[in-house]
Amino acid sequence: MLRKFIIVLMSLSLCWTTLACGSSSTTTTSNQTPTQTVSRNRTQANVGEYPVQQAEYNDANGEYSLMLLNTPPGTPPVYRTTNLQMARLTDEQIQAGKGTYAQIQGDQATLYLTEDFKIQYVHNVTETRTDPSTGQQQVVVVRQQSSFWQPFAGAFVGSAIANTLFAPRYYVPPAYQPGGVLTGYGGYGNTYNSAVSDYRSRYNSPPPAVKNRQVLRTTGNIASPSNNRNTRSTSGNIASPSNNRTPSTSRDASRSTGSGVGSSDLQRSNQTRPSRTQKRTPSFGSGRSRSRSGGSRRRR
Amino acid sequence: MATLGNRFNQFLGKTRFVVSRVLLHLGGAEVSPLLGVLNQVARNTIEAEGDLEVLGEGLVEICQNLLQYDVYWQSASNEGDVLWDEGETADYVEELFTDSAQRYLSQPLEDLADTPDVPLSLSPTANLVVMITIACEGEVPALETDLASTEAMQEGLKAIINLHYQNRLRAIQIHYSPARFGDELTSDQLLQNFPELIPL
Numbered sequence: 001m002l003r004k005f006i007i008v009l010m011s012l013s014l015c016w017t018t019l020a021c022g023s024s025s026t027t028t029t030s031n032q033t034p035t036q037t038v039s040r041n042r043t044q045a046n047v048g049e050y051p052v053q054q055a056e057y058n059d060a061n062g063e064y065s066l067m068l069l070n071t072p073p074g075t076p077p078v079y080r081t082t083n084l085q086m087a088r089l090t091d092e093q094i095q096a097g098k099g100t101y102a103q104i105q106g107d108q109a110t111l112y113l114t115e116d117f118k119i120q121y122v123h124n125v126t127e128t129r130t131d132p133s134t135g136q137q138q139v140v141v142v143r144q145q146s147s148f149w150q151p152f153a154g155a156f157v158g159s160a161i162a163n164t165l166f167a168p169r170y171y172v173p174p175a176y177q178p179g180g181v182l183t184g185y186g187g188y189g190n191t192y193n194s195a196v197s198d199y200r201s202r203y204n205s206p207p208p209a210v211k212n213r214q215v216l217r218t219t220g221n222i223a224s225p226s227n228n229r230n231t232r233s234t235s236g237n238i239a240s241p242s243n244n245r246t247p248s249t250s251r252d253a254s255r256s257t258g259s260g261v262g263s264s265d266l267q268r269s270n271q272t273r274p275s276r277t278q279k280r281t282p283s284f285g286s287g288r289s290r291s292r293s294g295g296s297r298r299r300r
Numbered sequence: 301m302a303t304l305g306n307r308f309n310q311f312l313g314k315t316r317f318v319v320s321r322v323l324l325h326l327g328g329a330e331v332s333p334l335l336g337v338l339n340q341v342a343r344n345t346i347e348a349e350g351d352l353e354v355l356g357e358g359l360v361e362i363c364q365n366l367l368q369y370d371v372y373w374q375s376a377s378n379e380g381d382v383l384w385d386e387g388e389t390a391d392y393v394e395e396l397f398t399d400s401a402q403r404y405l406s407q408p409l410e411d412l413a414d415t416p417d418v419p420l421s422l423s424p425t426a427n428l429v430v431m432i433t434i435a436c437e438g439e440v441p442a443l444e445t446d447l448a449s450t451e452a453m454q455e456g457l458k459a460i461i462n463l464h465y466q467n468r469l470r471a472i473q474i475h476y477s478p479a480r481f482g483d484e485l486t487s488d489q490l491l492q493n494f495p496e497l498i499p500l
Contacts, residue, residue: 216350269387
């Protein structure tokens with residue numbers, strides 16, 4: 001009796017661990033939509049210190065790709081993450097012969113680089129287009145341009161400011177300019193969000209890695225026409241179901257007027273889901289089902 | 301059983317998303333300044349091309365204003381769900397946008413340039429409905445409950461403000477009806493298009 005129980009328990013725990021390991025999936029880094037999920041590729045390097053041969057930054061989603069050397073057999077040399085901090089190698093380290101290297105801890109990595117290390121910067125020129133089938137707006141990559149980013153170029157050693165360059169921090173590249181090498185940074189901080197805020201205060205807009213993920217939706221023409229300079233509200237009526245109605249003279253007496261704006265940086269999945277025939281039943285709220293009778297049962 | 305599923309998802313390292321839509325109905329001519337705030341936030345958001353940071357700040361301003369006008373709260377409702385998949389969360393958020401947008405007519409406004417920025421007085425039976433939808437990461441107990449009571453709604457709005465400052469908001473939607481001063485939302489229209497509202 002006890003034996004059976006142990007056998008069942010062992011097979012269950014085996015299934016459990018298999019499920020846990022088997023759930024990761026590699027997403028292809030196709031550059032069609034910048035909102036593609038960063039691949040949580042569990043077969044890439046997980047822990048350790050590796051010399052870095054070259055690095056690339058993609059401003060579609062802020063993802064860094066590092067080409068590592070001396071990775072263990074079976075582990076691919078490319079490591080990708082959006083969670084990357086940077087620090088400059090100290091003079092002692094450079095004199096001792098240390099080159100650019102990365103310290104990897106799961107999905108988080110710290111890149112220690114020399115003054116002259118250049119990161120390849122892939123710039124995505126994006127456009128907001130309307131998906132003809134759903135009528136929703138999407139940010140689409142139109143073309144890519146390549147340049148270089150040298151974060152610690154010309155950093156003076158010995159000054160008080162330079163000392164802060166040796167501690168790992170999050171950096172956001174400066175605004176992209178074609179031709180030539182981008183030097184320095186657009187923002188920095190102890191967290192990614194504070195680096196983004198720093199960039200924002202400098203340039204008055206979020207960095208492309210953040211901007212490309214946000215999609216705006218509007219209903220109604222909120223901006224007054226006299227102020228209308230290339231705002232999104234002109235294409236916003238696509239979201240409105242009353243788009244095909246005759247102009248304002250004929251009013252639908254059953255509904256009042258209204259306006260709405262929405263923005264989201266959630267990544268849409270590319271799998272085609274079965275379209276919902278019924279509205280989703282909420283799991284919490286003031287009424288469990290959207291009953292039109294008005295009498296809602298409040299189930300706990 | 302739901303908690304077992306949740307633990308399983310946590311074990312797999314998935315992010316917990318909460319999507320919540322809050323409807324608040326205010327009554328009285330004194331609520332007309334709120335329309336000014338709502339329209340300004342919408343304009344700012346469009347100018348910022350949907351920057352979540354700007355929309356978040358606007359959301360905070362709206363929530364603070366709503367809290368100040370709690371005397372005029374008449375009815376409310378909320379609904380939401382917990383999800384473990386980002387794609388599904390995005391779909392749900394889109395569904396809610398479309399559903400919210402169907403409660404009103406989104407007609408283009410006539411040229412507002414001539415209209416002075418003085419609030420027109422609305423009729424004494426003035427109604428205003430504000431619909432706020434958010435998606436955030438993690439847990440937010442103040443929203444994952446029944447908000448159809450004044451105290452719960454106050455806590456809920458405060459929680460939304462905190463979510464913005466904690467940088468946990470991933471999607472924000474603000475809908476309101478009527479669209480501007482002078483438009484009217486009648487009691488019949490209210491009953492017909494917002495049937496889930498519960499008197500506070």
